[in-house]
Amino acid sequence: MKFNTLSSALNTSLSLVTRAVPSKPTHPILGNILLTASSEVQQVRLTAFDLTLGIETSFEAQVDTPGSITLPAKLLTNIISHLPDCEISLEIGQDFSDNQESDEGDKNPTFIATITSESGRYQIRGMDAQEFPQLPAIEGGTQITVPAFALKEGLSGTLFATSDNETKQVLCGVHLTLENDTIEFASTDGHRLAMIKTSNHVEPNLEVITDPNEDQNEGSTNDLSNDYNDTVSDLKFEVTVPTKALQELEKLLGNTASDTEVTLLVKDDQVLFQGNSTLTTRTLSGQYPAYQQLIPKQFNRQMNVSRLQFLAAVERVAVMASQKSNIIKLDLDSENQQLTLSIDAADVGSSLEVLPVQLSGESLSIAFNVKYLKEAIKAIPASEVKVQLNSNTSPVVLSPVVLSQNIMAASMLLMPVQIQGEQPTKVPPKEPPLPQSKTKNSARKKEPKPELAAV
Template identity: 25%
Template sequence: MKFIVSSTALLSHLQAISRVINSKNSMAILDNFLFRLEGNKLTMTASDQETTMVTDLEVIEAEGDGLFAVSAKILLEPLKELPDQPLTFEINDENLEIFLYFQNGKYNFIGVNGEEYPQKQPLSSDAKTFTISSQILLNGINRTIFATADDELRPIMNGICIDIHPEDIVFVASDSHKLVRCKNDAVHAGLTASFILPKKPANLLKSILPKESGDVTITFDDKNACFTLSNFILNCRLIEGRYPNYASVIPQNNPNRLIVDRAQFMNVLRRVSVFSNQASNLVKLQLQDNQMQVSAQDIDFSTSAEETVSCNYTGDAMGIGFKSTYLIEILNNISSQEVSIELSDPSRAGLILPIENQPNEDLLMLLMPMMLTDF
C-alpha cells in the first residue's frame, strides 16, 4: 500500500481529531489514529470509546487499499515541524512496517493492525434526525458550556441539554449555582425530543465548528448521537437520564430591574472582588435611585472596597450578594453592550439578560444569590 498526501492537509485533519485521544487510555490501540485507504480517499479516525471522530481527505496518488493504525504521538510531533510538502507513505501489508518519505529525509516505524480498533456504536433504527446551521449550533454551545457542572454524583448536570421543539431549539446548562438558557427560533426541527451532550464532545464541536459552513445533521437515539459536518463526523455517547425541569427555577415576577453597561460593571467587579473574602468571593450590590454600589470586604484581613456605578434602576431599594467569579463569568459570556438584571428579593435568583439579542436568539442567564452575613 502506498499513497502521497499534502503534509499541511494531513496535519490539520489529524490535529482536529487528536483532541479525542485521552492522555491515558484503557486500550493501547486508542493511542493511535486509524487510517483506511480506499481508492484516493484516506479516512482517519480517533476514539476514546465514548467519543469517535472521523475525517477524510483526498490523497494526491494512491496504490492499493488497506487499514492500519499509527501512534498519534509518533506521527503528530514530527508533522508539526515539517514545512508544507508532499509526504509519501509506503506500508508493508505483511508486517505493517511504514516508511514515510519527505523532501529531506524519511521516517520508519511500525503500524498496528487496524482490525483491533474498536468500532463506533451503531444508532438504533428509531433514531431521530434534524439539521441545524453550524453557526447556531456553535453559538448554543459557546453560550452554555461554561455553566456546565463537574459533579460526579449528578452526571446529568455535566453536559448541555439540547431541548428540541417543532418551533425552536433550546440549549441549557447549569451547575446549580448558575443557569444559562439559549433559545433559537430559526431552527424548525419538526420534532419534540431532548438529549444531554457531554462536555468533551461539546468542546470538540466548539473547536471544529468555526471552520464549518452550512448545516450540521444531528442523528440521535437514547444513548448515542452522530453529528455530520462537511469535513468531520463526530459520534458520542450521550449522558443518560432526565434533565431537571429548568423552566421551573426561572423566577417569573421580578419587579426590580437594573440596566447597566456590561463592560463597566465587569471592570468594577474585577477591581472590587480583589478585596472580598477569598473563600466566598462575595460582593454586595446595593441598589437605589439609579445607582448601584458594589462593595466587598474581608474581615479576616481588614480589607474592603466599594465603588458606585451609574445605572438605570427601577424598583425598591435593596441589597443582594453574589459570588463575584460567577457574576463576572456570566457577564463575560454575553456580547450585548448593556445588560438587564431582574430581581425580586435578596433570597431569590437574579436574571441577567442582554439588552440586544442576536437575531432569532433569546438568551437568559440566572445566578443564585449568596447570604449577606458578613455585611
C-alpha cells in the same frame, strides 16, 4: 497504502481527532489513530475513539494505493506538527523480520509507516487496522438537521454552567430541546442556570429514520408519509449530551461556516453530529430538571448596564478575591443611578468600582459568587445586559436588553449569597424564596455555594 498530501492538511486533521484519544488508554490500540485512504474519493479519513467519544474527519490527498493503518497518535502528531508546510508522502510497508508467530505458526507482520518530506524521512511502527474498535453504528432513530450557527450560539452560552459532579450525572452535560423552528440549550450545576433558545432559519429536517431490522405496521408512528408540518408539530425532541463531547463539538465548529448544516442522529444512548467532521458519543440518561420552573415570572427591580463595562469592573474587583473570600457585593443605588461593586478580603485587602447604570425600583445590596457572576456576564450574547431581581435572597436573572438576530431567548440565573449582617429584603408573595445558604463574610471560612431548589 500510499498517499501524498500537504503537511498542513494532515496536521489540521490530526489536531481535531486527537481530542478523542485518551491520555491513559486502557488498551494500546486506543492510543492510536486510524488512517483510511480511499482512491475513489481521493481522501484520507482519520478516526480516534476512546470507547465513549469518537471523532472522524477527512482531508484531500493523492491516494496511489488505498488501505488502512493505525499509528500512535502522539508520535504522529509530534512529527507532522514540526514539519514545514510542504508536500509529504506516507507509505505503509510490512516487516516480517522481527515479529512473533501466531498460534497457527504464521508470522504476524509489523506495519511500518514511512513519512517522507522535502528534507527528511521518518518511520513509525503501527498496528493492524482490524484491531481498532469500530465507532457505534446508529441505524434508525431520530434525525435532525440544524444550522451550525444555532449550535455555536447555544453551546457558547451554556457549556460554562454544566456540573462536574459525577454523582449527578445528568447535570454533567447540556440539555437540548428541538421543537418546531427553535432549539433550546440548558445547563445547570445546581447553583446556577443557563438557557439559550436559538432560531432555526434553515427548514428543520426532523424525521424518524426507520431501522431496516424493525417490523413496520400500518399506522406506525415511524410512517414518514405525513407532511412536514405534521411531522414537526407532533415530535418534540430532547437529549442530554455530555460536556466533554460538546466542548469538542464547539471546537470542531469553530472554523465552520454559520450556514453549514449539521445532522444530529440519535438512537437509544448514542448521538452523532455530522458536518464537515463527525462526532459520536453516549448520551446522559435520567430525567433533566424542570428548569423553566426556576425562572421567576415577574420582578420588582431592573438594572440595565453595558456588558463590557460590567464585565471589566467585575474582573478588576475580582483581583482581590481568594479561595477563602470569593464573594462580590453589589450595591444598587436607585437615587444616584449607579452600581458599586466591592470585595472585602481580610487576608488580602479590598477593592471597589462604581459604574453608571439605569435602575428602576428601590435600592438594594446583594452578593454573588464572583466566578459565577463573571461567567454569566461573559455568556450574555448582547452589548447591554439587564439584571432583573426581586430581593437579595431570591433568584436573579441576567439577559440581553436587545436580542441578536438568531437568539430568541437568553437567561442566566444566579442564586445570591446572603452575607451575615445584611437584612433580607421582602420577597413578593408570588415568588416564594428558594433555600439559601447563610454565610459569614470572613477570610477564615469559605462561603458555601447557594443551591437551586429543584435541582
